[in-house]
Amino acid sequence: MRFPPLEVLSTWPTPNYDNPETRGQASLIVNIIFLFLVLVAVALRVYSRTLVRRWFGLDDIMIGLATLFTIGLTVVVVLANERYGWNRHIYDIPFERIEAANIIALTAKCTFTLAATFTRLSLCMFYYRLVGDSGVNWFRWVVHANVLFTIAVCITFVFLSVFLCTPVQYYWEFPPSTDGHCLDEGIATLAAGVLNLVADLLATITPIPLVMRLNMRLKYRIGVSILFGLGFTVIVAGIVRTYYIWKGLMDTYDATWYAYPLWIAAAVEIDVGVICACAPALKTLFHFSANNTQGYYSQEPSGPSGQRATKESNATSSKPSSKRSFFNATAKLPWSQNSRSQKGSVRIPEPDTTGSTGSWLDMAKSRTEVTCEPATPQKGGRTAPALEILRRDSVELESLCYARTVSSVSHHEPVPFPDERHLAPSEHGFGKRY
Known part of the structure; x- marks a missing residue:
């Protein structure tokens, strides 16, 4: 955070350390709700890939790593707002908490970057599996470029966050124990936010040209494009987060107060990104469940004749089936056996x-x-x-x-x-x- 000059300090009121004005519990509530949705989406994805499709791959490993960093980001955001003063005015933060507040801000930057990176890499690994051995070479090269850009953004932002100041500890020490200097945190964070938006946009629009070329009816192509286009909600959250980067880190010296929406927007952006990355697997699971339910009710015997046909089918079967009865569409037809x-x-x-x-x-x-x-x-x-x-x-x-x-x-x-x-x-x- 930036330290204000004396002319700005002279305009601030007397600090209130005992009963300060705060932003409330909105951040805590939003983070708990969205983290719960993330855990449900990831659990359903793992169930679909391991038990329904039996198709667990590298994209699932990447989304697992993204989930770990998402949980870490949620913990960091809650601690920053509830314990280290990022939900109050900067002049109401005790001096002994300023160093911890700076450390947790640096931790949040790195955790956010890693969570976003693994989410995008999960999508890219899924795109690789989408084409398989189809020979669509141009799409593979597009995904290659997307992966390289995502990794480059991650390395650049983490490196910039850690080495923003020279020496490194000069970023969080208060009062500073050594002489040093820092780059403008507001400009660096805003530039990283814009690059993050570009990476989200590329990860979202990458499969749409391929889907529109598929040999299927137009309404199905549009439906699949919408499914992949859910990532635009992440872009909207990223735009909101970028605005509050400018508002909290560049437009004012009261960073802890005006950056409060930034913490919420960052957490929501990552949570929505993980949920959208799980959407294709969840669609498969819901389709599988709907087919099973429809098949089960369509095979219920109606009346005495249906029950007799069921008994005859079971009596004349020479080999018991290894599948449940509602998977067999002709199990109860009188001539099937x-x-x-x-x-x-x-x-x-x-x-x-x-x-x-x-x-x-x-x-x-x-x-x-x-x-x-x-x-x-x-x-x-x-x-x-x-x-x-x-x-x-x-x-x-x-x-x-x-x-x-x-x-x-x-x-x-x-x-x-x-x-x-x-x-x-x-x-x-x-x-x-x-």
């Missing part, structure tokens, strides 16, 4: 000899195993395995029978089922009587 080959045999219904109506509901109770041998070459040169023909006819007959049964039950009129022994296979699934 009967048309499968089981050791060279296929299930076909026996002919009706009891004089009953021959409905599918009656025939479902009397099934037998019929072993079919491969067919020999037929006249005309056509060779077709009998197993395949019977399997096809079995599926088609039972499909037709099931539809007729539903229709007859709804009208309370039993419909006799045709005797399939008099049907020969043909190109359309049914043949002529012979």
Whole structure:
């Protein structure tokens, strides 16, 4: 912080160390809320990548490091405002706290820079995985340039923050124990803030040209662009932070009072950046959850017939599935299990000899195993395995029978089922009587 000249000191009121005017608890509340949102977003991202997609990569490692520095920044901001006087007027800070206030300001600068850098690198690593081996070389070179620029900004800002004064301790010592000099902190911090805005903008707009070239419908391209464009909220927070850099560090000597919004804007910018970097993974998780929910309710058996079909499906299955039932869209269709080959045999219904109506509901109770041998070459040169023909006819007959049964039950009129022994296979699934 800048120390005011004597003419400015003479205008300040008497210090109030016991009951000073403060900015309130806004910083504490905002930081707690946004840190909670960050932790939830990162936890869902890790769950999606490790358990749903099984696709944990370098971008997830980078977002993990960004989360650690984000937590550190939140702790630093809360301590600076609640303990070291960055929420009150500079003349109300006791002399013994000024040195600690300067140290925590330097710590906040470095922590902010590292958190922002790892967040951008996480996005860049995700962009690399986005193209994979697609051969889009121009996009790879754009990401290369983005990575180099991000790392250069990080190194420059950290170096500038640490070595702003010569010797280094001259930045925080009060009163100074040695002679030294410092660069203008306001100008240096403002320049770093502008470069940080440029880096955020590049990380946000990098994938948009690639997305707009994808072979998909326009509305989907726009949706994906909006998803990646959530980073513009980070840019808005960065603009607010840059304004308060000028207001708190260049336009006034009461830095601790007027820089209070700067602390909030810096923390919110990093928090929103981490959340936006997790957005693509969260979209995948929500899509997966919605599909599972829809599939589960679509497979609920309705009425007694649905329950009977479920029991038949479970009884005739020769091998238990390793997946849950709502992943299988045909698990409860009445012909889905009967048309499968089981050791060279296929299930076909026996002919009706009891004089009953021959409905599918009656025939479902009397099934037998019929072993079919491969067919020999037929006249005309056509060779077709009998197993395949019977399997096809079995599926088609039972499909037709099931539809007729539903229709007859709804009208309370039993419909006799045709005797399939008099049907020969043909190109359309049914043949002529012979």
